[in-house]
Amino acid sequence: xxxxxxxxxxxxxxxxxxxxxxxxxxxxxxxxxxxxxxxxxxxxxxxxxxxxxxxxxxxxxxxxxxxxxxxxxxxxxxxxxxxxxxxxxxxxxxxxxxxxxxxxxxxxxxxxxxxxxxxxxxxxxxxxxxxxxxxxxxxxxxxxxxxxxxxxxxxxxxxxxxxxxxxxxxxxxxxxxxxxxxxxxxxxxxxxxxxxxxxxxxxxxxxxxxxxxxxxxxxxxxxxxxxxxxxxxxxxxxxxxxxxxxxxxxxxxxxxxxxxxxxxxxxxxxxxxxxxxxxxxxxxxxxxxxxxxxxxxxxxxxxxxxxxxxxxxxxxxxxxxxxxxxxxxxxxxxxxxxxxxxxxxxxxxxxxxxxxxxxxxxxxxxxxxxxxxxxxxxxxxxxxxxxxxxxxxxxxxxxxxxxxxxxxxxxxxxxxxxxxxxxxxxxxxxxxxxxxxxxxxxxxxxxxxxxxxxxxxxxxxxxxxxxxxxxxxxxxxxxxxxxx
Amino acid sequence: xxxxxxxxxxxxxxxxxxxxxxxxxxxxxxxxxxxxxxxxxxxxxxxxxxxxxxxxxxxxxxxxxxxxxxxxxxxxxxxxxxxxxxxxxxxxxxxxxxxxxxxxxxxxxxxxxxxxxxxxxxxxxxxxxxxxxxxxxxxxxxxxxxxxxxxxxxxxxxxxxxxxxxxxxxxxxxxxxxxxxxxxxxxxxxxxxxxxxxxxxxxxxxxxxxxxxxxxxxxxxxxxxxxxxxxxxxxxxxxxxxxxxxxxxxxxxxxxxxxxxxxxxxxxxxxxxxxxxxxxxxxx
Numbered sequence: 001x002x003x004x005x006x007x008x009x010x011x012x013x014x015x016x017x018x019x020x021x022x023x024x025x026x027x028x029x030x031x032x033x034x035x036x037x038x039x040x041x042x043x044x045x046x047x048x049x050x051x052x053x054x055x056x057x058x059x060x061x062x063x064x065x066x067x068x069x070x071x072x073x074x075x076x077x078x079x080x081x082x083x084x085x086x087x088x089x090x091x092x093x094x095x096x097x098x099x100x101x102x103x104x105x106x107x108x109x110x111x112x113x114x115x116x117x118x119x120x121x122x123x124x125x126x127x128x129x130x131x132x133x134x135x136x137x138x139x140x141x142x143x144x145x146x147x148x149x150x151x152x153x154x155x156x157x158x159x160x161x162x163x164x165x166x167x168x169x170x171x172x173x174x175x176x177x178x179x180x181x182x183x184x185x186x187x188x189x190x191x192x193x194x195x196x197x198x199x200x201x202x203x204x205x206x207x208x209x210x211x212x213x214x215x216x217x218x219x220x221x222x223x224x225x226x227x228x229x230x231x232x233x234x235x236x237x238x239x240x241x242x243x244x245x246x247x248x249x250x251x252x253x254x255x256x257x258x259x260x261x262x263x264x265x266x267x268x269x270x271x272x273x274x275x276x277x278x279x280x281x282x283x284x285x286x287x288x289x290x291x292x293x294x295x296x297x298x299x300x301x302x303x304x305x306x307x308x309x310x311x312x313x314x315x316x317x318x319x320x321x322x323x324x325x326x327x328x329x330x331x332x333x334x335x336x337x338x339x340x341x342x343x344x345x346x347x348x349x350x351x352x353x354x355x356x357x358x359x360x361x362x363x364x365x366x367x368x369x370x371x372x373x374x375x376x377x378x379x380x381x382x383x384x385x386x387x388x389x390x391x392x393x394x395x396x397x398x399x400x401x402x403x404x405x406x407x408x409x410x411x412x413x414x415x416x417x418x419x420x421x422x423x424x425x426x427x428x429x430x431x432x433x434x435x436x437x438x439x440x441x442x443x444x445x446x447x448x449x450x451x452x453x454x455x456x457x458x459x460x461x462x463x464x465x466x467x468x469x470x471x472x473x474x475x476x477x478x479x480x481x482x483x484x
Numbered sequence: 485x486x487x488x489x490x491x492x493x494x495x496x497x498x499x500x501x502x503x504x505x506x507x508x509x510x511x512x513x514x515x516x517x518x519x520x521x522x523x524x525x526x527x528x529x530x531x532x533x534x535x536x537x538x539x540x541x542x543x544x545x546x547x548x549x550x551x552x553x554x555x556x557x558x559x560x561x562x563x564x565x566x567x568x569x570x571x572x573x574x575x576x577x578x579x580x581x582x583x584x585x586x587x588x589x590x591x592x593x594x595x596x597x598x599x600x601x602x603x604x605x606x607x608x609x610x611x612x613x614x615x616x617x618x619x620x621x622x623x624x625x626x627x628x629x630x631x632x633x634x635x636x637x638x639x640x641x642x643x644x645x646x647x648x649x650x651x652x653x654x655x656x657x658x659x660x661x662x663x664x665x666x667x668x669x670x671x672x673x674x675x676x677x678x679x680x681x682x683x684x685x686x687x688x689x690x691x692x693x694x695x696x697x698x699x700x701x702x703x704x705x706x707x708x709x710x711x712x713x714x715x716x717x718x719x720x721x722x723x724x725x726x727x728x729x730x731x732x733x734x735x736x737x738x739x740x741x742x743x744x745x746x747x748x749x750x751x752x753x754x755x756x757x758x759x760x761x762x763x764x765x766x767x768x
Contacts, residue, residue, distance in 0.1 A: 298624075348654055371649055374623045378654040381627050385661060 002071070006079060006278045010071040011271040014059050015051050015264060027054050028261075053264050062087060062262030063255050072271045079278045080205050080224070081215045082240035084247045089266040090258050092199045092237040093119035095223035097126065099239060102221070102253040103165040103193045104129035106409075111156045112167035114402055115145040117197060118434055118469070120167060121408055121444045126257075128409040132160045135401050137317025142308065142329050143358045143397035145440075146317035147178030150186070157190050165193040168219075171200050171211065173354070173361060173438045175325030176318050180217040188218070193244075196222040202230035203288065203324055206281025211320035220245055229288075229324065229365060232273035236266040284366040288324045291373060292364040295326050298377045304333040304384050326362040328380075330355075331396060334389030336463040338435075340380070343387060348379040354438050357395050357460065361438075395459045403448040406481065411446035416479045418472065421457065424449045427480035432469030435460055441469065449480070489520055489528075491535055493710040494678050499535075501525055501708075508602055512594035514646045519602045525708065527603055529570055531595070531641055535708050537570045539605050545672075546606070547744040548704040548752070549716055550576035553635050553668045555734040555749055556723050558582065560634040564662065566622035566650060568639035569595030571607035577637075578609040579739050586615045587633075589626075591646055593619040623649040629662035636663060638671035643684050651684060653691045660695040660721075668720040673701060676759040677711035685715060689763050692719045700725050701763060702752040704743070715759070725753060 004010050025032050034041035034049030041049050055061040060069035069087065077085035088095045096119040104110050106128030112120060114133040124131055134156050137146035153166065166187045171177045180196065187194040196214035198204070202224050204213040214222030222240045226232040241250055277284070296307040306329040312318045330340045341355025352362040362376060405428045406414070416430035426449065433443040442460075443453055457475070461467060467475045487503040501522045508519040518530045526539030537545070550573055554560060561584045565573050569590040577586050588610075590596055596617065599607040610617065618625055626636075636659050641647035649655055650671075659669050673688055675681040693699045696719035706714045718725045731746035755763075 348652065370621065371646065374621045375649050375652060375654060378623050378627050378649075378652075378658055382654045382657040386657065 004071045004075060006075060006275065008071075008075065009268075009271045009275045010068040010075070011059075011264070011268045014068040015053070015268055018053065018058060019050055025053075027056070029054065048265065051264055051268060054261065059264065062089065062267065063258070063260055069267065072267070072274070076238060076270070076274045077240070079274050080238070080240050081213070082222075083243040083245070084241040084250070086239040086241075086250065086254055087262070087267050087270050088237040088239055088254070088258065089235060089262045091235045092223050092225040092228075093117075093122070094254070094258055095225075095237045095239040096120050096197055096199070097123040097257065098250065098254045099195045099221045099223055100124070100129065100165070100167065101127045101256070102245070102250045103195060109160050109163035110165045110167060111153065111160065111163050111192070113145075113148050113169055115172065115399060115440050116167065116169055117199065118432055118439050118441055120197065121432070121441060124408040125412045125445060126409075128407070129164075130407045131404070132156050132163055133402065133404060136399065138397065138399050139312065139318075142306070143331070143399070144174055144176075145172065145399040146176050147172065147319060148183070149316045150179055150182050151316075153183055153186060157186065157192070161190065163192055165195050165220075167195045167197060169197050170214065171322040171325070173200060173440075174327045174359065175200070175322035176312070177211040177320035177322065179316065179319040180212050180214065180219070184218045193220040194218070195220060198222045199225040200228055200325070201322065202226055202228065202277075203281070203285045204322070206277045207285025207289070207324075208282055210285065211322055215240055215242065218242065221250075226270055226273055229363070230273050230277055231365075233266050233269035236270045238270065285324065287366040288364055288368075291368050291370075292324050292326050295362070295364065295373050295377060299328055299380055302377070302381050302384060304388060305330060305380060306332065324364055326364050328360050328362075329358055330360060331358045331391055331394050333384050333387075334391040334394065335383070335387060336394065338460070338463045338465050339387075340383055342464055343383050344376075344379055348375070348382070350376055350379055352376075356435060356438060356465070357398050357463070359398075395456065400442070400450075400452055400456060402444065403450065404446055405448055406446035406484065408445040411481050414484065415482045417482050418477045418479050421476060421478050422454065424478050424480055425451060425454060428484065430479040430481050431471065433457060433467060433475065433478070434469050435465040436468045443469075446481075449478070489522070489530070491530075491533065491710075494680070497678070499708070499710070501528070508598055510594055510598060512592050514592045517592075517595055517598050519598060527605075528708070529599065529603060532645055534642065536641070537572060537603070537606060538708050539603070541707050542570070542572050542606055544704050544706050544743045545714070546572035546576045547741050548702070549573055549637055549639060549670055549672065551734075551739070551741060551744040552702060552716065552718060552725065552749060552752070553637070553670045554580060555731075555746065556718075556720075556725050556729050557634065557666070557668060558730075558733055558737065560668075561585065562633045562635075563587070564589070564626070564629075564633045564636045566626070566636065566638045566640065567591075567647065568637070570599045570603055571596070571610045573637055573639045574612070574615055575606060575609040578612045578614065580737070584614060586612070587618060588615060589618045589620060589622045591619070591621050621649065623652075623655050623658070626655065626658045626662050629658075631664055632662050634664055634667055636667070636669045638669070640672060642674065642681075643688075651688050651691075653694065656691050656695050663721065666720070666722045668718070668723060669696065670719075671717045673715040673717040675709065675711050675714055676756075676762055677713050681710055682762055686762055686765070688717060692717055696720060698722070698724055700753055701755060701759070703755055703759075704752065715755075718753075726750060
């Protein structure tokens with residue numbers, strides 16, 4: 001096999017060769033380089049459609065890579081300091097699920113914070129592993145969930161010495177990091193695997209003075225959302241593994257659910273994004289941090305908003321902070337984050353990543369320009385001037401400690417029935433309810449529906465949060481577990 | 485040899501000027517800056533290839549963007565000018581002895597440097613003691629001001645490029661906040677004729693209307709701008725551009741102009757029906 005270096009992008013090069021060879025396509029996809037769908041080709045461009053090809057010998061096969069995909073994955077592993085890397089084309093959701101399903105079987109325990117992304121709990125519904133939730137710390141002023149405290153993880157381990165793995169959210173959507181090195185060491189001392197949902201942390205591997213990355217901290221697996229901050233196309237992602245993990249087994253687990261028609265558009269975007277990060281990552285992250293720091297200081301000057309950062313660090317539940325994140329607390333101007341989020345889009349033509357009850361988050365990257373940052377800052381200034389209200393009566397926290405009654409899989413597959421949400425008080429939920437984004441469940445299957453949760457759901461609806469998860473698309477009814 | 489400057493006014497329409505000499509070409513952090521010399525138009529400045537000013541017709545634009553608001557309120561003392569790196573707007577403003585302070589905010593210092601060197605016809609008054617130059621983003625500058633100016637003139641490029649932020653709702657809201665209670669906002673308002681420009685014009689008008697009770701549009705004929713038919717926006721908190729306009733007071737100032745006069749002041753607010761319909765329609 002050809003020897004590749006970080007200056008190469010093996011999949012990109014193979015696609016260029018394939019195109020230059022003018023291979024006649026009598027295989028799928030049926031659009032045949034775009035000729036079969038003119039409107040789509042006019043919209044996306046001929047280059048794009050010509051790169052949308054099927055697996056074949058010179059282009060390798062994602063399910064069983066032996067040539068260019070294998071080479072591209074090895075380069076990714078090297079770039080990220082991992083023993084192995086897998087290209088994922090079903091979103092970071094698939095990477096998180098593969099990580100969990102490769103670590104735990106049905107009935108086995110996994111320790112995780114409750115403020116995980118829905119994909120982690122979904123994996124438990126699929127594979128039947130049992131979650132042991134560690135309550136994340138909560139910042140009372142901001143009302144947001146933080147990282148896991150080391151003492152809480154120790155407790156969870158003491159009470160569940162048979163757990164197979166610990167999953168850490170690092171960083172959280174808001175940019176908060178746990179003490180990853182200590183948690184990984186703790187896990188390993190107790191023969192547990194350390195897994196990191198690093199969906200928002202791709203840049204940790206390339207920037208200077210960033211919080212520690214999963215692989216650097218010695219984690220066994222990490223799900224890295226290349227498309228979020230790494231520059232690849234939406235839905236492309238990486239699963240990284242440390243040396244202790246059986247590479248072949250992980251591949252088998254990934255193949256349980258991943259498509260057999262891996263998109264070359266997604267794969268080539270991972271390949272080129274990896275090359276770019278390796279070559280320019282330091283500078284890209286430096287620029288991103290500079291933009292975010294500027295916006296933070298200007299927004300904090302406006303008054304009323306609080307764009308938080310490293311001052312939150314407390315050595316434990318906020319062990320470190322990702323300064324590329326622009327998270328802003330909005331409750332002090334009397335507006336829920338979701339209201340500011342909607343105003344920014346509807347009134348000012350600015351789309352940010354999410355707004356929840358008390359905060360908004362804007363994703364900053366090296367692709368931004370000062371011009372757009374100034375628009376964001378000025379719009380926030382105008383929103384404060386024109387829309388701010390008395391803050392009395394605002395719901396002030398994002399996180400509710402759940403009462404877990406049943407494992408997610410048992411609750412999901414148990415006999416259940418649909419009732420009106422307001423009549424579900426005291427019942428056990430058989431499904432998820434979450435605001436999306438951020439996609440952290442308010443309720444997960446198997447959890448008790450409390451009065452606090454119901455008023456949270458009602459409030460979130462009233463403020464305009466986009467709620468998801470239940471079978472009933474209007475989120476007026478909910479499935480509850482029967483007979484338990 | 486023939487040398488022609490060509491601007492693409494639309495995908496299918498071109499405008500060309502025969503050029504004698506390409507005098508200057510520079511690339512700033514924000515845009516490409518060029519100065520040419522032509523037989524017909526004298527020296528002219530382009531930004532990213534788009535026509536900004538020519539020596540031959542700049543008087544029309546600069547007189548109209550300055551004298552219309554000044555004739556509505558001759559008591560204006562503090563003026564904020566955003567953009568206007570060529571200096572022509574400031575030159576017209578300095579002709580009013582009553583003006584005490586002119587803050588000019590231009591994002592691109594290199595534009596001013598180039599104009600000082602090659603276009604002294606417009607840049608000649610930038611050193612007037614009442615003028616203070618700020619090289620920063622206009623949106624950022626105005627955000628921090630409150631109840632500070634009698635007049636804000638937005639002399640920007642088109643809303644595709646560095647001038648984009650100056651056509652936004654957040655900018656007009658911040659301008660409203662930066663103006664005194666009898667303040668006036670005048671902006672270059674694009675052209676109604678070609679589709680792309682007309683869309684910018686409608687969006688700007690729609691957004692300004694959300695903040696200012698008085699909101700008019702006036703026009704001028706500028707030969708080197710796309711379609712030649714150019715609009716300005718007049719927005720204010722109190723003053724109506726016609727009702728509060730005192731022709732004899734302005735004429736008493738004795739300012740000699742080549743384009744503007746007090747009869748034209750009244751006439752320029754009479755706009756064609758198709759433009760009225762565009763401005764009144766709700767869709768963007």
